[in-house]
Amino acid sequence: MTEIIDILISASFWAAVLRIASPLIFATLGELICERAGVLNLGIEGIMVFGAFAGWMAVYAGLGLWPGVLVALLAGMAFGALHALLTVPFGLSQHVVGLGITMLATSSAYYAYRLALPEVTSPPRIDPFQPLHIPGLSDIPWLGQALFSQTALTWAAFGCAALVALVLYRTPLGLAVRAAGENPQAVEAQGLSVAAIRMGAVIVGSGLMAVGGAFLTMSAFSSFFFEMVNGRGWICIALVVFGAWKPGKALLGALLFAGFDALQIRLQQTPMGQLVPYQVFLMIPYVLSILALILMSRRAEVPAALMTPFNRGER
Amino acid sequence: MRLDPIAAPSPARTLGLPALALGATVLVAMGLALIAGADPLATLGLIARGAAGSKFALLETLNRATPLIFTGLAISVAFRARLWNIGAEAQLYAGALVTVVIGTQLGLPGPLALPLMALGAVLAGALVLLGPVLLKTRLGVDEVVTTLLLNFIMALFISYLLEGPLKDPMGMGWPKSPALPRDARLPRIVEGLRLHWGFGLALLSALAVWVMQTRTTLGYEIRATGLNAEAARFAGIPVGRVLVKTALISGGLAALAGFSEVAGLKGNLTADLSPGFGYTGIVVAMLALLHPLGVVVSALFVAGVFVGADSMSRAAGVPTYIADILLATALLFMVLAILLTKVRVVRG
């Protein structure tokens, strides 16, 4: 017990929570946007892989860090466009297409990686984002290290959450996106294009997923590894449910989740942690995700038209 | 744009479009080879030769197809009931695990051990899928995410066992299980040819699933549940029970892939027993349009792509991941092509 308290009062723990949460926040917001418009995007896992690869590769090839993020964003949007094309106007099964996109994006990233670096044994490194020094705040004892020693990309993740909430609830665009996920007929009858709104949401959401992936290679680590996303995409889908499809709650969910993850990593190092097989600790995120789904199952406020394709003028 | 259903599609449409989808996939393959700086046509030739160009290649393809038939069947059975079992990977490992435990720990004679191993594997796989399905039917928890997450949990569990209780003391530190005794392994179909009875069992399973789906009330119930669960429930079909039965069959079939790989091919359990057979099963099932006999054909095709790409990669220097890209592309092209056999795209 004292071990847990020791961890909780260490500044590095809280810094780690924010760091671990960042990719989850991006990707969860991305999935949330898709689902709010009525489209389940199971391409998330693969799009994160591709984002991780594309952002890293761009920097490795000589681009700057922010242009690298842009490359990841655009790559994610491209896969999103493919997903959107197949699931929105063609109305194909969102399950099958999403899994197909995950396979396609993952294998494309691996293929391109092998093509670019056929002979390497250890993955090359880039200079990743550095923690942003905020004059004043970063210098506060403990608090400065705990909360204000993050990279710009982490701040961008939090900014994104605020922006998504603002757009969803305070603008005509957000109203249209939410309505498309609740009742596409209502959107059509008010003269808007359901297809355009849904496709836009999937494309933008997929871009955010890719940025979440890019965070891994450009901020958290500095190399691209196979299987580095490791189910984070699926966890984000659970986080959307856990957050009841609301950006604020999803953000809290991601932080809570990151907290458990940071805790288990540190517990592994303690004498108590040595007694338990490390695989048990590694299972915790996945088990937590399932528990979150079970917990929320009774009061999930699913968008009413989630996974319901819309075909204009269907009789 | 708008989709208009076609009442009676022409044979040219129903056959031509899927053929077009495969053709488009071949074009993608050539494009990928070009990007890699290889000769597109030569690359295709190398893949084909690597898959079926020799007796060795053919046997390799059949061996690779065996677990894919099982996982493809597992997924086609589940998807028919609109049960999204994406956890065939976990069920496969559960089956492999039980196979190894029964085969190495109980010391039974071969004729007794093999059926018991298969049965134990089926039960284990069925149980692994039972959890997510009960969560779905009782609490409405989406099974896609739970089955996906179980894959990761199962992988870690296997990793723990292989480094702990199940570790082979003679394994020189490698995380692998002890090997099955000789007589607890599936025999070869023809002596001297590297093809085991797991393949025969896979064919039999496909036939059994086909009969089940077309001739039994359970098959009718599964199809009704998948096509319209609300109408099925109204008509008195116990939808929850049907889903549970579907899950047991699906999980069991996926577990047989693990059984067959361990007892027929590898002889022991390692953490890399399956290079994603559970996920590839989705492609196999979809390319077969969920038809159990079609699964056999599509598993052979998919296995051929993998085996062929492996061998081509060694010769032409195109990364083996080309196979995964092609299968994902084929999947997406195919679902689109199948849709377009039934609807027409119109303006307005």
Add this chain to the structure above:
Amino acid sequence: MTETKEAQDVVLRLSGITKRFGALTANDAISFSLARGEVVALLGENGAGKTTLMNILFGHYTADEGTVEVFGQPLPPGLPGAALAAGVGMVHQHFTLADNMTVLENILLGTAPLWRPGLGRGGARQRVQQLSRDFGLAVHPDARVATLSVGERQRVEILKALYREARILILDEPTAVLTPQESDALFETLRKAVAQGLSVIFISHKLHEVTAVSSRVLVLRHGRLVGEVATAETDRHQLAELMVGAEITPPAPAEARPGATLLKLEKVSTPARGNRTGLRGIDLELKAGQILGLAGVSGNGQGALADLLSGLETPSAGTMELTGETVTSWSPRDALKARIGRIPEDRHTTGTIADFTLTENAVLERYAQPPIATSGWMDWSAARRAAEQVIETYDVRCPGPETRIRLLSGGNMQKLILGRVLEAQPMIILANQPVRGLDIGAVTYVQERLIAARDAGAAVLLISEDLDEVLTLSDVVRVICEGRLSPEFPRGSKTPAELGQWMAGQGFDDAA
């Protein structure tokens, strides 16, 4: 005078509109115009092409031929946004509201450029309240739509159009879901709208409404415009002839001879599910040889009662007796075993499986029993014979028993369901909206079959939102409102207006 008035005041002109769906011509070269401040009724039976025509006008469909002009400007086809911008508003028969959003959000949707920051809720709320007052459309702007009654939802739909300053209002079967009193209030709103210079197209298949509200009637039959008459110069008989080609003679069932009580509910309640009303301590008796009609505004517990009789719902309180025996275990299968025949409300989502063949659909309720199946094995030739029997006896028009049922018309689909139900010789028949959306031939067929089943001794529970239908067929009528049942009213003992008051909740003893 009329000619010059038309020339000046035409707000809408449809010219030569033709629309085909496959082999079916839904609209065949239809032309008409609408003047300022005029209510035109578009009359026709189900399937005559009224809704298709209005969907073309509004841009949901694109016509194969013909043009639409609004205020002299041609309307680009296939764009609801263009129709809205030109001043056309449409109140769809199936409301197009997002249930989990507020009234205000539903009204605001699509009214501002998408990229504008801010929703401007405050000003919008005031405008909505003003419109509510001006047109007599009381509804709270911040209420969630899911909590509203059907009548209130319709008001939201009208407000949506008025908020966008629609000059032409299309209402598709607006009274189908209302009580007679609510219909009167709607007509009052329309009068106010017309007084302010709006023009209205009122779609209906009910003659008495058409004569009450319109100044001109257009009659559609089989997709063709077969008549255009001034309301003052016509009568119901003439309109009926135009509409169906013959005078409508509703079935007139002979005096019922009620027998034993087959089903008895005492103080039965069922839980509310989501936004759906449950039953609140109802007593109900269904007697052999009698049709009991259940009238009521939709969403007042009809669904719960239908689910209860279907076996999908079990009572949370009270007792249910079948032929004198208390029911303990209850499921759809038990209901079938107890010989309850069920005609569900929605034949597409509940009654049939669209991608199953007629054969597979015909045996849906007895697939596990001999001769269709023995010990788990299907006998498909027996199933096919059963399907052929139903097709033959109930005049199901289809290419054959191996056709997928999605290719059938609604009427033929309903005949298959009817056949499936009646072939099992049910003791009790639950008929939930059995003729909704059917053309007149199919309506008469289904109704006559139900009367015949009654005469053969079955107890029939007829649930319908169409008060006329209930009054035509029922030997006794009861009204459902907020999960409670009115007393039994024998045939002819209450006028529609009196029943309408019950439908609105007046007369119920809340203490009980």
